[in-house]
Amino acid sequence: MISLLLAAIVIGFWSGRKNNDAESYLLGGRSLPWWAILGSIVATETSTATVLSIPGAAYGEVGMRWIQIAMGYVLGRGIVVRVFLPLYFQGKLFTAYQVLEKRFGGATRIAASLLFLVTRNLGDGLRLFLAGLVVHTLLGWPFEVCVLVMGIITIIYTVFGGLRSVVWNDCIQFVIYMLGGAASVFIIANNIPGGWTELSEFAQATGKDRIFEFQFTLSDPYNIWAGLIGGAFLTIGTHGTDHMMVQRYLSARSEREAGRAVFLSSLVVLFQFALFLFIGVELACFYSQSGNVAPGEADQVFADFIVHHFPKNTGLIGLMLAAILSAAMSTLSSSLNASASAFWNDFCLPTFKQPPGPRTQLNSTRGLTVAFGLIQVGIGMWAINLDATVVRSALTIAGYSAGLLLGVFSLGVLTTRAGQASALIGAGFGLATLLAIQFVLPSYDWNIAWPWLAFIGSITTFAVGQVVAIFLPAKSVS
Numbered sequence: 001m002i003s004l005l006l007a008a009i010v011i012g013f014w015s016g017r018k019n020n021d022a023e024s025y026l027l028g029g030r031s032l033p034w035w036a037i038l039g040s041i042v043a044t045e046t047s048t049a050t051v052l053s054i055p056g057a058a059y060g061e062v063g064m065r066w067i068q069i070a071m072g073y074v075l076g077r078g079i080v081v082r083v084f085l086p087l088y089f090q091g092k093l094f095t096a097y098q099v100l101e102k103r104f105g106g107a108t109r110i111a112a113s114l115l116f117l118v119t120r121n122l123g124d125g126l127r128l129f130l131a132g133l134v135v136h137t138l139l140g141w142p143f144e145v146c147v148l149v150m151g152i153i154t155i156i157y158t159v160f161g162g163l164r165s166v167v168w169n170d171c172i173q174f175v176i177y178m179l180g181g182a183a184s185v186f187i188i189a190n191n192i193p194g195g196w197t198e199l200s201e202f203a204q205a206t207g208k209d210r211i212f213e214f215q216f217t218l219s220d221p222y223n224i225w226a227g228l229i230g231g232a233f234l235t236i237g238t239h240g241t242d243h244m245m246v247q248r249y250l251s252a253r254s255e256r257e258a259g260r261a262v263f264l265s266s267l268v269v270l271f272q273f274a275l276f277l278f279i280g281v282e283l284a285c286f287y288s289q290s291g292n293v294a295p296g297e298a299d300q301v302f303a304d305f306i307v308h309h310f311p312k313n314t315g316l317i318g319l320m321l322a323a324i325l326s327a328a329m330s331t332l333s334s335s336l337n338a339s340a341s342a343f344w345n346d347f348c349l350p351t352f353k354q355p356p357g358p359r360t361q362l363n364s365t366r367g368l369t370v371a372f373g374l375i376q377v378g379i380g381m382w383a384i385n386l387d388a389t390v391v392r393s394a395l396t397i398a399g400y401s402a403g404l405l406l407g408v409f410s411l412g413v414l415t416t417r418a419g420q421a422s423a424l425i426g427a428g429f430g431l432a433t434l435l436a437i438q439f440v441l442p443s444y445d446w447n448i449a450w451p452w453l454a455f456i457g458s459i460t461t462f463a464v465g466q467v468v469a470i471f472l473p474a475k476s477v478s
Contacts, residue, residue, distance in 0.1 A: 004176065004322040005153050008169050008329065012157025015165035021358035022365050025162035026094065026341040027251045032167055034257035037248050040170035041265040042272065043177075043330035044244065048131035049299075051177060051327045054273060056298035058280025059287075063208035065222040069451055070266075070273045072231020077239055077266040079232070081259040083413065084240040089255040094345040096246035103412035104420040106350070111424060112408060113346035115401050116243055117339055121372060123398030124335040125379025126391055131328035132380055137303055138321055147380045150328055155373035158333045159366050163251055166333045173326030180323030181275050183316060184302075188282040191309055193289050202285040209281070221449035230451025235266070237402025237454045241409050244338035332376065340368035396438060396450065403457025404430045410458065411465045418465050419474030426465030433460045 019025045057066050087099050097116070101109035132147040139146070157165050192198055203209035213223040220226065239245045239262065252258035283301050286309075287294040295304045310317045344365050349355065356364070383391060404427050411418040411426065418426075434457050437448050448456070 001318045001321040001325065004173075004325060005149075007172065008153060008157045011168050011172070012159075012161035012165040015161035015168060018164065019162050019362060022344065022361035023094075024164075025362050025365055026337065026344075027247065028163040028167065030251055031253055032164070032248075032251045034252060034261040036167050036171055037252055037258065037261040038265050038268065039174045040167040040248055040330075040334070041239075041245060041261060042268050043170035043174040043326070044248075044334040045238070045269070045331075046174075046177070046272070046327050047127045047331045048134055048324050048328040049127055051181075051276065051324060052134060052302050053299050054276040055280035055283060055302045056300075058208065058277040059284045059301050060280075060298045062222050063203075063206070063281060064211050064274075064277050065213050066277055067211055067270070067273055068213070068222060068224050068227025069231040069234075070227075070270045072228045072233075072451075073235040073269055074263075074266040075228060076232035076235035077262050079236055080240040081263050084236075084409070085249060085255055085259050085262070087413070088246060088249055089258070094250070095342050096241055096243045097342070097346055100408065100412060100423075104408075104423050108408065108420050108423050109346060111427070112241075112405055113243075113342050115404065115427075116342055119398040119401040120242075120244060120335055120339060121375055122379065123395055124332060125376040126383055126395055126398070128328065128332060128376055128380035129383035129391070131324065134303055134324055135321070137300075138307060138317075138324070143384060144381060147377060150325060150332070151373060151377035151380065154329045154332045155336065155370060158336045158373070159369050163247065163337055166337050167248070167251070169333060170330045173330045176319070176326045177323035178272070178275070180320045181272075181279060183319060184279050184306075185275070185282065187310060187316065188279065188286055188305065191290065192282065192286050198289060199282060199285050202289070203281050206284070208284060218452065219447040219449055221451045226449055226451040230449070230453075230455050233406065233455040233458060234402055234451060234453075237406035237458065241405035242402065243342050244334050247338050247341055332373075335376065336369050336372050339372040340365045343368050343372075393438065396453075397435075399450075399453065400431060400434050400457060403434065403454035404461055406454065406458040407461025407465065410462045414462075415466065415469065417473045418469040419472065421472045422465040422468040422474075425468045426461040426463075429464040430457045430461035433457065 135146040249258040
């Protein structure tokens with residue numbers, strides 16, 4: 001674990017040698033190899049919550065059915081490569097939202113970038129809080145110390161190294177948490193009475209080995225329709241319009257290499273989810289057959305096994321601690337760099353009559369990286385005062401941006417009549433609809449599963465925008 005933290009800082013300083021302007025700092029000089037971008041994409045979308053909650057889902061009633069959503073990711077990222085990537089490689093763009101300014105105007109760009117900044121920093125601050133709780137449980141350190149250690153080290157290597165440091169650290173962190181997952185598979189199996197044979201019989205008897213569910217229910221997130229449709233729309237929103245991902249594409253050597261990284265990342269994520277879901281099935285078998293008492297919360301089961309049943313004095317517990325820290329720091333570092341890029345290019349730079357010099361831009365973006373890092377650390381510490389339900393609700397709201405931005409981008413790409421008013425009003429209606437789904441419909445016993453939120457948000461935004469365009473068409477439309 002200590003080696004991981006020290007290596008992250010060393011890579012940050014080593015990567016920072018080539019940073020002499022904002023482009024090299026924020027986009028790695030647009031020269032990063034596709035395989036490194038692939039590793040960074042996967043590591044960025046994998047948080048500590050994912051590493052622990054995916055096994056928790058399989059431990060519970062879901063079993064392996066969660067993987068249907070990852071299948072939707074494969075479909076969605078194919079669309080991202082064909083539809084969205086060409087937009088980002090038309091001209092020398094720095095952020096995803098510059099595309100919206102070209103199509104709609106400055107107000108839409110600012111609104112989209114602000115939505116990204118608010119939801120990204122709120123969501124990742126809460127994910128830092130959840131990671132802090134896990135490290136506190138595993139190490140016994142004070143919670144505040146856990147959050148500060150993760151936050152400060154991530155800020156250091158991100159500030160000095162920029163996107164190059166983020167990407168190379170992401171690759172190392174990806175390898176570490178995958179090694180931790182692979183090691184866990186064999187360790188848990190060796191602790192199950194009866195071993196692999198018992199595990200296979202248990203999975204078949206309990207139905208946890210079942211992957212496909214074809215019965216359609218809006219309230220069930222784990223059927224093939226929610227997986228393919230909801231998962232596809234979700235990943236189109238997160239990987240097609242979220243600047244944290246788009247920033248990686250812009251750092252590639254070419255559109256072709258960026259497309260290769262995006263699509264292959266979906267296959268790696270599919271394998272990754274299968275691995276951690278299988279760990280959850282193993283944990284369910286272990287706790288049911290061994291007589292050990294499992295924690296009350298499914299998300300805590302994997303952490304409980306690591307603390308009480310991993311081999312002591314072998315380095316394996318340290319490997320899992322490093323894996324959990326890796327998942328947390330990869331998401332946090334990507335968020336800081338992308339937030340600094342969006343704020344500088346979408347809010348600060350347009351206010352200058354003449355662009356400032358390269359050194360000024362570099363120092364400014366580094367300062368913004370520190371600022372967003374402190375904001376997320378502050379959110380992570382503040383969240384300890386919140387109820388668990390409030391944290392889950394806030395994380396859900398942070399995920400709204402995927403659907404809303406996808407709806408706005410679709411208005412720009414698929415229509416010519418819609419103008420800035422259509423985009424902004426459509427997004428407002430989309431947000432209101434999602435808030436109603438989360439906070440109003442449950443009181444009437446209507447529950448809509450989370451994979452459908454991006455689909456509903458984008459469709460509502462697009463449909464309302466089209467209606468508004470009938471009465472308020474874009475100025476260029478006669």
